[in-house]
Amino acid sequence: MADRDPARPATVADLGEFGLIARVTAGRVQPPGTLLGPGDDAAVLATPDGRVLASTDMLVEGVHFRLDWSTPVQVGRKAAAVNMADVSAMGAVPTALLVAIGCPPETPASLVEGLTEGLWAEAAATGAGVVGGDVVSAPEVVVSVTVLGDLAGRSPVTRSGARPGDVLAVAGRLGRSAAGLAALSSGRHAADELAGELAGELADVVAAHRVPAPPYSAGPAAARAGATAMIDVSDGLLADVGHVALASSVAVDVRAAALPVAPELARAAAALGADPLRWLLTGGEDHALAATFPAGIALPALPEGWTPVGTVRAGAGVTVDGEPYDGAAGWDHFSAR
Template identity: 70%
Template sequence: MPTSSTPAEKKITLASLGEFGLIASVTAGRTQPASTLLGPGDDAAVVAAPDGRVVACTDVLVEGVHFRMDWSTPEQVGRKAAAANLADVAAMGAVPTALLVGLACPADTDVELLQGLTDGLWAEAEAAGAGVVGGDVAASAQLVLSVTALGSLDGLDPVTRSGARPGDVLAVAGRLGWSAAGLAVLGRGFRSPVAVVGAHRVPEPPYAAGPQAARAGATAMIDVSDGLLADLGHVAVASGVVVDVRSAAFSVTGRLADVGQALGVDPLHWILTGGEDHALAAAFPGSVPEGWLVIGEVRAGAAAVLVDGRPYEGGPAGWEHFSR
């Protein structure tokens, strides 16, 4: 039986395991989807692109900016990192196929933490039908994840931000405001309600809704990562239109309403401006697919985002890294 004089169990760090030992550890026994023709282990991966086009995007997540290890488990951080990129692929109307992961961290980082991160990355990729096909590891003063996602358009045209037209209806798929509410709870030093805190730790993007919208004729689409109004602003500018959101379209019930009441915040503010839920917002020329909620309309005019016909006066429209 251990005594007070027994040495503590020594942690295995990246320095002791080594770069290639870590790679072997996190790739062993993993399965890949059919789109992965050649996975980890060579100079580069080979991923199928049946129609000759590849959708590609990348995000960088920095500890202390995008995530905190005292707020989330390593697996939750890995899932969130993957989801942020896979949602961007879906927002183009594409089906996710692969992730490439760049990891930079201190040499004394616990390998168990890194294993948790990669478990999360693999789990979220699998949930979206994609594989983790390669990456790189480097030394750094802090933990940084760089994730690149690839996707297949499967014969469809990409849905960009620039196609919205006057007369289109505006709709969303996925939840809004939950991650922002969870962040507010964590920022106050609490860990519950679990539903909203969990939404901040691990978003649930509606991956299948992206290709669904493309097949239904969506004219424009975007991943809601920085806040609904902020991201719709990109659509308005790219399309040269006015986007008018109807606040009455959103029903605030359950935990979101409870948290808003407890913290003295109008939950509608989280819905309109909160980021990191990774819902999808799209414009449609007519009826919207099942599962999408109509929240407004597109009109002619100088590029602008309105709420109930007026500029939003409840504060910043969303997150912008270099303005704070």
């Protein structure tokens, strides 16, 4: 093989599979629950609860992220966040991530290093670590993450426990990621960033799309408070609450007035000529949490960070202010576009 031009950044092909793994794992400090980390055929983890909660998500370039819109570090953080939010939605705490990355051979090694830096940074927010994984050749960049979690002796909070009379509440941000996607798709962001103007109308929502901010601690807090059902809002509030309604054989009514339009959402809506309520009701990828709590509970009895936004009733389906919602309830990967 010809010597590599030292002026050209190293690619993953230059390093090779094991050289790349060695580079992205060097110097990483594992959390105490990792008994054996990367370097063997499998990791070894302590499981004090006796049970392990597991969830997997995959992010594909061009579907879930664009590298002209987001940095590799931002993509890595997002890949970790979307997975750890699922664990939080079960009332558990994330403990470890297993990561598989696919990319073309000509991919700069610095891109993979950025992805792993972002994965580690987001994992650190919950005390988790990246304990192993794989790297493979692929036509585009793909990041697949499996997250493990600890229930700390509690029962998991599933989607099927909501009962008529329960209170529907949310924790975390809604609508920002959808607004950010609209801003990025419009092309406004590119001109604004070049002009140094993005710090005004669109900066907050674009940042929210690039890196979600799940309320990780809100899931375990809801479990401790007796939440009857819970879900990660990944596809849109109405769509995901619809999963709870179906699994629990109940109807859920969302109060539009209980979803205040934050200033950054109002600014983005004005700049883009959009309806902010639609973002709040149907926008995905914020990875907020939605949960139902026992009948009669209300502020201040809800855990900190949770806001009541609706009620559970006998019946089926999801309504907004007592009426069916006009339009798509959220994202579906395989629906007709």
